Amino acid sequence: MFRTLRPDAVLIQAVIAGALSFAHLHDLAAAAGQDGWKAWAYPVSVDLLLVAAWRRMRTDTANRDAWLWFAIALIASLGANVATAGLLDMNDVPAWLRILVAGWPALAFLGGTLLAHAPHPTPEPAPVPEPEPPAPEEPVTELVVERAPEPAPQSAPELPPAEPAAQQSLPEPAPQEQRPEPAVPVPPALLAHAQKIADAHRARTGAPIDAETLRTRHGMPAALADSIALQLA
Helix, strand or coil: CCCCCCCCHHHHHHHHHHHHHHHHHHHHHHHCCCCCHHHHHHHHHHHHHHHHHHHHHHHCCCCHHHHHHHHHHHHHHHHHHHHHHHHCCCCCCCHHHHHHHHHHHHHHHHHHHHHHCCCCCCCCCCCCCCCCCCCCCCCCCCCCCCCCCCCCCCCCCCCCCCCCCCCCCCCCCCCCCCCCCCCCCCCHHHHHHHHHHHHHHHHHHCCCCCHHHHHHHHCCCHHHHHHHHHHHC
């Protein structure tokens, strides 16, 4: 859908002011010796520099170069308006004004280049909001459920005593102790010699000889002494 155009007093005033300033700049450039299409290019150059400086001022308010070039373009526009108001003889323009008009294209080119290639301000990063502290946990109320006491177990009925056995079982005979076999086989000659030593020891002390005595006195190995003592017992 097309939007309806509404008359705006500010917009109309801006168009009228721009048209008059454009015409004054054209007349001044033509009086200074810039005839033909060159006289029409001067007001376009002044207005473009004015707009470029204004846009740079809006994005970077701390840029002094933008304020400087905006003031230069504004002075050029206001100067043309004042000069063509009858204060200057348009048929006899002074030499200094001709020099200013002739040097304006280079000045406007320098200003436009500096404004276009000026570094843009780096936007500051937005502060990261700090995380909110976690809400305190509500204490958990423990529910204690009381259990009903369990009923006591009923005692089992007493059984009548068992009748004594008619016949008592006879005790089993005790098993005969088995003599352990010697771990190391003993030669018969060595066993006979050890028997003589054991008899002499029994006659002298009245006690049978043991394996420790055989090992310490006669220099026998522990396993052999144990085997001989086991067979002499």
